[in-house]
Amino acid sequence: MSRLPSLFLSHGAPTLPIDPTMPSGEFATLGARLPRPRAILILSAHWGTDMPVASTAEAPETIHDFYGFPRALYELHYRAPGAPEVARQAAALLGTANIPTQTLPHGLDHGAWVPLLLMYPEADLPVAQLSIQPHRDPAHHYAVGRALRPLADDGVLIIGSGQITHNLRAADFGAKPGDGDPRVAEFTDWFEARLAERDVESLLDYRRRAPHAAYMHPTDEHLLPVFASLGAASDDYALEIQSLGTYQRALAMTNYLFLH
Template identity: 75%
Template sequence: MTRLPSLFLSHGAPTLPIDPSLPSAEFASLAAGLPRPKAILMLSAHWMTAQPVASTAAKPDTIHDFYGFPRQLYEIQYPAPGAPDVARRAAELLDAAGIATSSESHGLDHGAWVPMLLMFPDADVPVAQLSIQPRRDPAHHFRVGRALRTLRDDGVMVIGSGQITHNLREADFSARPEEADPRVTEFTDWFETRLAGHDIDALLDYRRQAPHAVSMHPTDEHLLPVFAALGAAGDDYQMRIQPLGTYQRVLAMTNYVFTDA
């Protein structure tokens, strides 16, 4: 079986599936160009725990973990089957790498089901979630990804779901895409140059080295999943970038696909 790519997705606002001004169709086109996975292991910025937890739910609930949005959004269900075997295997791999991991039954938060709905609308790809650790650094999440790398040989797609820039404090929800803060491009250009150059050390130290890092990520839970996806990639990975634009002035959406050379 072909080794599957690992991905980082900028999942955007919860309204992505229902707001025509947001780039929802692009997720379908991304999926159409990828090998079809047997299952997905999703690390979402919206499930945060002190240590990794793998969800063994056989039928994960659709969690509407947001407030004040249109009723239509709360009526969406994404009834994909779970992947408890993948969750258990992920926990075993992490434990073997010295990363203590537990298991529980957990549903799919919107960082997981929103992109899954757009990429696999028939809800026919099993999906398991693995939590992130907001008090741990990028290096920890890179090690998590490294431990999970062999899952890709078994038809499992490892996906990190977050946002390449995420600062709700400075978001302007009336801003047009062309009114993006120039700091967004300065940050993403730096990040993508280091990704293209395989400069892992600089990426793991992004908070000190990247321009405007703290402004773009006052807290970095929405960026941590990219380090897991990067860790799961091969040492000589090739990268494909799908830029989707910047919204609300400071919320950039870019998807990355890491494939083996």
């Protein structure tokens, strides 16, 4: 099997699978055209720990880590098999890179199961989740991705799941799709230009260099997964952008594919 790409997904609100105004169909299209992996390793903005933790769950539960949403959302379950051997591989690779890592059984939070439900609705691909470290910087998460690179040569699809812009205080849930704050485009244009140039140095320093960085990410846990996906990519990756619009005025739904 040839090297698989790595992905960054903007997973949006938990209602993505049940809200007809959201771009759920585009996630399904993305999953259908990707090379089929033997397993998935996903890092979500919604599982944060002090050090990386790889889930060895044999049958990871669907975690409904939200409240106040329609009942139909809580009735959704994603019953994919776990990938404990991939979790152990990931932990070993991180350990070799001097990144201490733990393993334990853990379910799939909505940052993991929501996009996977749309991309792979048959739930027949084994999935392992790896935690992020919200108190650590982009460079740490880039190093995590670098350490995981060999998995892409072994049939594992590495996915970072977060949000390219994530300021919920600035969100207007009555806004029409596409009615975005102009600062959203200024930030994403800068970020995507740096990705296209493979300017890793600037990207890792985005909080100082990118326009409106602190406004787009008051805290950066929703952006940290992109640095792991970037680290897992080949040095000469080709960038593909799947831009799905801006919702609630401040939440850009943009996915990045790092192709090999």
